[in-house]
Amino acid sequence: MNADWWRQAVVLQVYPRSFADANGDGTGDLEGLTDRVPHLVALGVDAVWLSPFYPSALADGGYDVDDHRDVDPRIGTLEQFDTLVATLHAAGLKLIVDIVPNHSSDRHPWFRAALAAGPGSPERERYVFRAGDTPPTDWVASFGGPTWERVADGEWYLHMFAPEQPDWNWDHPDVRADHERTLRFWADRGVDGFRIDVAHYLTKDLSGPLPSQAELADCPEGLHPFDDRDDVHEIYRSWRKVFDEYDPPKAAVAEAVVRTHRRPAYASAAGLGQAFNFDLLEADFDARQFRRVVERNLDLAARAGSTSTWVLSSHDVVRHASRYGLPDGTSYVEWLRTDGTEPQLDLAQGLRRARAATGFLLALPGSAYLYQGEELGLPEVADLPGVVLQDPTWIRSLGTAKGRDGCRVPLPWTAGGDTFGFGPPGGLPAHLPQPSWFARYAVEVQDADPTSTLNFYRRALARRRELQSGEGLEFLDTPEGVVAFRRPGGWVCVTNFTTSPVPLPPGEVVLCSDGDPGGPGLREVPGESTVWSRT
Known part of the structure; x- marks a missing residue:
């Protein structure tokens, strides 16, 4: 078995409550995900990252965990989890599960x-x-x-998050031993890896003078005294010993929102092995920003002996098909407050740029993390009414910030039906309301359209699998507003961040993000698009 499968894997994040509902209760479940494994195979991903599926009061979308070694009965059973693992493995897919070690729920x-x-x-x-x-x-x-x-x-x-999420004391041996028990519990059930939630926050020291909130705000780097302490790595070194008990060793990736130069510590071979880099997610659709992000993170990954991760969307942010259709510098909190009306969203531009950015991301060496629904080009559902919002941000901000529900609306599988195929006919409504315009983004609609975003993702992932060889990258000279690089094996990725066409590189075009199913006859790289070619 390949112990390094994770180094260049394409991983789809599944937010289980919003993926597929098999029993019709309005909430996505493990059986629904298992039924949709053929969709994952057709898409071409290598692995699934499953967001929390544990028993929870859902004070924070499942990140308030009652029992770290069980399944929420609304989502399924341990037996159904085992069936999911077996089904994924039979299809050649890996499974990564979320571990939430900073806190439990207040019902634990x-x-x-x-x-x-x-x-x-x-x-x-x-x-x-x-x-x-x-x-x-x-x-x-x-x-x-x-x-x-x-x-x-x-x-x-x-509680560094919601009151329903009391923080663990990681100086206590019971806490350390119980989390290692949890890791072995899921590893023994066949899980291939772990995503570690807020990995930078675990260790805490309240013994000395503590800064005020005003002093924290004035800190040049905005660092909290609990943030990214050196002693947190003692925990991950002990976890690595647990991971290495298995053959092949279990993979792990840290959600570590830390100063850039601190990431390699989390991604070291003696620690978790890989760390998320959210820099592309935070960048504007801009050639200089994208190139700087890549250069910096490839260097960091090399220092760690790891590979980088690349992310454009997740369950925590406004979907990138919407972000790229808004003016640079837009406050997404304010935009959501207007129900997505001000500033005005250019949907066509947002999707065009989103596909171009995806083409760029998938050509990079390292792991690509996709978020469910981005393969459909889904925009943010920005106009959810306050009465249906579930995110704790809405409650804790006293209704001044909507939070993250707009990217968590259940997926559309069919153009018709009460829940667009998310649940069975006659089932309960989806736990978050789906807008009527979801019909045109449905899987069954896009499946039949060779120019659809879904089929673009399928082509891109298939081409990536064919072309990916080694972990090197060489940037090429380009006009301003264009980024191009060559990968081992002689394939080239060109992303045109401008609105005007630019010349094609020499070679056979194998992928174009701008609607062309294969690129035959293409003479230029269209504006706001990505083209792959090979010699």
Whole structure:
């Protein structure tokens, strides 16, 4: 078996509640995902990253975990999880699951025991509790509101995210041992790798003077004292020993939102092995920005002995088909507040640029992480009414920020039906409402159109599999506004970030992002498009 499968894998992130609903209760489930494995095979991905499917009150979309070693009954059973693993493996696909180690939910048995046991108890030592008449700090949590919540006996517990997500105390041996038990539990069930949520936040030290929120805001790099501490890597070195107990070793990738030069520590062979780079996701559709991102991250990956990861969309951000159709510098919080009406979205330009950026990304060495629905060119659903919103950002911001629900609306599989094929006929409505315009993005509609975004993704992934050889990249001289590079084996990727055509490189055109199914007869690289050619 190939132990290095992850180095250049294409991974599709599946947000299970919004992928496919087999039992008609309005929520996506494991059986629905299993039924759609042929879609994944036809798409051409190498692996699935499955976002949290654990028992949860859904205070944060499943990232508030009640039990790290079970399946939410609304999503399925352990037996159905095993069936999913077997089905994926039979189809030649790997499975990566989300691990959420910074916090549990407030319904976790250990947190309930901590509340029941009271101040000074061993049970409370597994979390971060503090006494006092006032909160230990005035820090603001990631979803808004304070980071400290008071309990009935007067103590405060720390939650860097929502109050329903109390932070673990990673100095406690029980916490460390229980997480290693969790890793082995899923590895023994056949999981191929792990995505580590907020990997940079685990270790915490409250012993010394702590900055105020104002002082944090004034920090030149905006660093929190719990952010990216050196001692967090002791945890990942111990996890690597667990991963290496298996043959082949289990893969892991860190969600580590840290200063750029700190990423290699998470991606080292003695640690998790790979770390997310979100730089392309944060860049404008701009040639200089894209080239700088690639140069920087290939260097970082080389320093770590790893490969880089490339991401354009996820469950946490506005979909890139919408981002690229908005003016540079747009505040997505403000745009969502207007229900997506101001500034006006240019859908055609957004999709054209999104396809070009995808062509660019898939030609790079390293792992490509796609997000469900981007293969359909789905834009953000920006006009969800407040009454249906589920993201804690909406609640904690007192209705001033919509949050991430617009990229989590369940997928359209068919052009008709109450839920566009997300659930069976006669089932309950999808847990987030799907707009009527989803019909034209449905899988069955795009399947029949050779110029569709879905078929572009299929062609791009098939060509990538044929052409990918080695991990090298050589940038070529280009006019301003164009980025071109050559990959081992003699294939070239040219991305034209301008609106005017530019000359084609020599060789046979094998892919064009701008609607042409194969590129025969193409004489130029169209504006805002990507072309691959080979000599």
